[in-house]
Amino acid sequence: xxxxxxxxxxxxVSAALAVTSKNIIYSVVALLSTNVTLGMAYYMxxxxxxxxxxxxxxxxxxxxxxxxxxxxxxxxxxxxxIDPSPLMNKKTQLAISAIAVQIMISASLGLNxxxxxxxxxxxxxxxxxxxxxxxxxxxxxxxxxxxxVRGMDLIIQSFVILxxxxxxxxxxxxxxxxx
Amino acid sequence: MYxxxxxxxxxxxxxxxxxxxxxxxxxxxxxxxxxEILFNAANLLFVALSTQTPGMIDPFPQSxxxxxxxxxxTVIAVGLALALNVFKHYKTFDIKKxxxxxW
Numbered sequence: 001x002x003x004x005x006x007x008x009x010x011x012x013v014s015a016a017l018a019v020t021s022k023n024i025i026y027s028v029v030a031l032l033s034t035n036v037t038l039g040m041a042y043y044m045x046x047x048x049x050x051x052x053x054x055x056x057x058x059x060x061x062x063x064x065x066x067x068x069x070x071x072x073x074x075x076x077x078x079x080x081x082i083d084p085s086p087l088m089n090k091k092t093q094l095a096i097s098a099i100a101v102q103i104m105i106s107a108s109l110g111l112n113x114x115x116x117x118x119x120x121x122x123x124x125x126x127x128x129x130x131x132x133x134x135x136x137x138x139x140x141x142x143x144x145x146x147x148x149v150r151g152m153d154l155i156i157q158s159f160v161i162l163x164x165x166x167x168x169x170x171x172x173x174x175x176x177x178x179x
Numbered sequence: 180m181y182x183x184x185x186x187x188x189x190x191x192x193x194x195x196x197x198x199x200x201x202x203x204x205x206x207x208x209x210x211x212x213x214x215e216i217l218f219n220a221a222n223l224l225f226v227a228l229s230t231q232t233p234g235m236i237d238p239f240p241q242s243x244x245x246x247x248x249x250x251x252x253t254v255i256a257v258g259l260a261l262a263l264n265v266f267k268h269y270k271t272f273d274i275k276k277x278x279x280x281x282w
Contacts, residue, residue, distance in 0.1 A: 015219075
């Protein structure tokens with residue numbers, strides 16, 4: 001349990017750095033750290049496929065997109081020109097810190113949460129559950145589930161991704177033609 | 180099986196960070212970073228709730244989160260392309276200066 005606490009703490013610290021850093025390059029690096037540590041957390045929780053996707057897409061592709069955007073627009077220099085928002089005063093920071101501390105204290109006092117997952121799950125999903133064995137079994141079960149039960153979703157999702165790719169290329173091409 | 184409380188606390192804090200970024204920041208790229216943190220919070224809670232049965236793994240939430248991850252990546256990619264176009268036209272990422280987009 002201690003390694004999971006450590007990993008989740010790293011997730012929180014790097015997410016806080018991603019939000020509060022002045023330089024946007026540091027924000028992107030902290031976001032990369034958030035995504036990598038979240039991938040580690042998923043792996044430790046017994047979700048290796050989710051961990052793989054998190055590392056490949058969020059820690060890989062999306063961070064590269066952010067870096068390219070910052071490089072093309074010199075956004076790191078521009079950040080200092082922006083005045084702080086009027087919402088960002090001491091009272092707001094104090095209120096947010098108080099809420100965060102309250103959440104932490106109530107959690108440490110013991111919420112004794114019990115999520116009766118099996119009571120709400122349908123019998124079909126329950127029959128598809130597998131016992132926690134090796135990660136190979138989990139990967140195989142998730143892949144089979146995806147193609148057997150959520151096949152239509154996958155096909156529709158591929159069309160959504162195709163549309164997004166076409167839109168992105170069209171926007172970037174328009175940008176190049178204007179130049 | 181890990182206790183659910185620490186995941187709920189982590190998710191709440193991540194959600195708070197993302198919300199703070201969306202409320203306080205005026206940079207378009209930082210807003211997208213906040214949106215990504217919100218995505219991460221939702222995905223983490225989804226996976227954490229699915230692992231609360233001792234000794235069992237449910238593939239349903241994992242497959243849903245995998246699809247959500249791919250779609251989140253496309254959302255961020257389209258958002259960054261939009262941000263690039265906005266920068267080309269207005270030479271800024273500051274959303275306060277993009278008032279021409281209003282009706």
